[in-house]
Amino acid sequence: MAAKQIFLLNGPNLNLLGKREPDTYGRTCLEDVVQLVEQTAKEYGYEIAHYQSNHEGDLVDYIQEAQDKAEGIVINPAAYTHTSVAIRDAISAIELPVIEVHISNVHRREPFRHESLSAPVCDGQIVGFGVDGYRLATLGLIEKIKEGRRNNE
Numbered sequence: 554m555a556a557k558q559i560f561l562l563n564g565p566n567l568n569l570l571g572k573r574e575p576d577t578y579g580r581t582c583l584e585d586v587v588q589l590v591e592q593t594a595k596e597y598g599y600e601i602a603h604y605q606s607n608h609e610g611d612l613v614d615y616i617q618e619a620q621d622k623a624e625g626i627v628i629n630p631a632a633y634t635h636t637s638v639a640i641r642d643a644i645s646a647i648e649l650p651v652i653e654v655h656i657s658n659v660h661r662r663e664p665f666r667h668e669s670l671s672a673p674v675c676d677g678q679i680v681g682f683g684v685d686g687y688r689l690a691t692l693g694l695i696e697k698i699k700e701g702r703r704n705n706e
């Protein structure tokens with residue numbers, strides 16, 4: 554029997570993790586983040602399908618795809634967090650738990666990063682724990698999956 558899947562989605566510029574503004578985003582590369590999430594998920598019998606894109610529409614496609622293939626989503630929409638109605642609507646349209654994660658503490662940063670268009674349609678948000686936030690988000694998501702439906706209805 555195929556393992557249950559969690560989609561891990563990363564938005565623009567997160568492919569540069571480790572090299573990009575390390576004082577803000579740390580020195581861990583995206584590949585290592587994916588491994589961390591895979592290890593965490595595996596302990597609970599889940600596999601990770603990871604996608605990173607710099608393009609808004611790709612992220613919308615992955616969110617839609619998750620509906621048929623995954624039990625839930627961990628997503629860092631990166632800059633699209635603050636701008637994308639399309640990503641918000643895609644999350645809203647699916648019937649899966651979704652946890653938003655941000656590496657940095659966005660609330661301590663520029664005012665335009667304080668608002669998340671997607672957080673109100675997600676089931677939880679993890680902010681400011683560095684890349685360990687992805688592990689925490691995965692654990693939180695697994696709890697939400699166990700509970701059943703998302704809690705934003």
Ligand code: DHK
Pocket residue numbers: 565566567629631632633634654655656657658659666
């Ligand atoms: C990542 C980004 O790329 C920014 O655009 C967000 C987020 C914050 C993060 O902390 O993971 O504002």
